[in-house]
Amino acid sequence: MISGRSAPVRTRIVPKASHGPVSAARPVSQAGTFTGLRRTLAPLFGFAAGSAFSATSRRAASTETKPAERVKSLIQEHDVIMFSKTTCPFCNQAKDALTEAGSKFVVVELDELPAEEGAAMQDAFEEMTGARTVPRVFVRGECLGGCDDVLALQDEGELTKVLGGKSFQLQRSEEEWLSMLDARQYRVLRQQGTEPPGSHEYDRFMPQKGYFACGACGLPLYSASSKFRSNCGWPVFKTCYFSEDAGGCHVGTVSEFGGLEIVCNRCASHLGHVFFDAFKPDNPNGERH
Structure with missing residues (x-):
């Protein structure tokens, strides 16, 4: 019950489908302590800590518990929860997919709430995820x-x-990241900051063996042999690690205005940008991470 309202937030538990689902030497670089501009898109798959987006001004009137707080409470109370509308065909498709995956999940139908309350919850989604649409x-x-x-x-x-909780992605709250990283690391890795060119100790560091890891979660990203010399002022690499556990490359990309951001595919921390201007016989794609 949202305090001050006459109607409760109704949830419906969808049971789990009975048929079941088918289905070394280490120069650890704080990779991710170099280039970056602030991310303008939401994180991949929504796993990563996303940027905060401006909310619209609409709010449910006369509620003692704010819709955003109620949404966050519901999310924390249930492992899998979907905010939906009964008339939305896309919501029904998502429900079918979750059911086929063998998941037990809770559904909150926003169109069964008072209109202003459902709209206010959608505003809360926009604050949290960058999108207010359902599901x-x-x-x-x-x-x-x-x-x-x-x-x-x-x-x-x-x-x-x-x-089932077996995702390769690492999920931590921003509070946890704040406690684990120093101010400089947090600004670059979690807030897409930029260090001055030539300021990092690994700019000119050229090891013969080992690898460079994500400065946030420690995932190996680049082998020592993938690093090459550049005059750009930041450490640069031409190839990243690839594994079945990661479902492909350990480094992911996010398109943004004027560039292609690279992120750690495990924790979504900002690593810098990738350019395609370093063509050599041993780098036919011209990649410069």
Whole structure:
């Protein structure tokens, strides 16, 4: 019950489907302590800590418990929860996908609430995830995304693993990151900051063996042999690690205005940008991370 309202927030538990799902020497670089501009898009798959977006001014009137607080409470109370509308075909597709994956999940139908209350909850989604559309699916406190995100994971055979807590992605709150990283690391890795060119100790460091790891979660990103000399002022690499556990490259990309950001595919921390201007016989793609 949202205090001050006459109607409760109704949830419906969808039971789990009975048929079951188908289905060394180490120069540890704080990779991610170099280039970056502030991210303008939401994180991949909604797993990563996202940027805060401006909320619209609409709010549910005369409520003692703010809609955003109620939404966060519901998300924390249930491992898998979907905010939906009964008349939305995309919501129904997402429900079917979660059911086929063998997941037990809770559904909150916003169109069964007072109109201003449902709208205020959607405003809360925009603050939290950058989108106010439904469905909004949350798994263990993190936003999985909408219908397209759920169906994409289903097509890739990853949905069951994500729902079952076996995802490769590492999920930590921003409070946890703040406690683990110093101010400089947090600004670059979690807030897409930029260090002055030539300021990092690994700019000219050229090891013969070992690897460079994510400065936030420690995931190996680049081998020592992938690093090459450059006059740009930041450490640069031409190839990243690839593994089945990661579902591909350990480094992911996020398109943004004027560039292509690179992020750690395990914790979504900012690593810098990738450019395609370093063509050599041993670097046919011209990649410069």
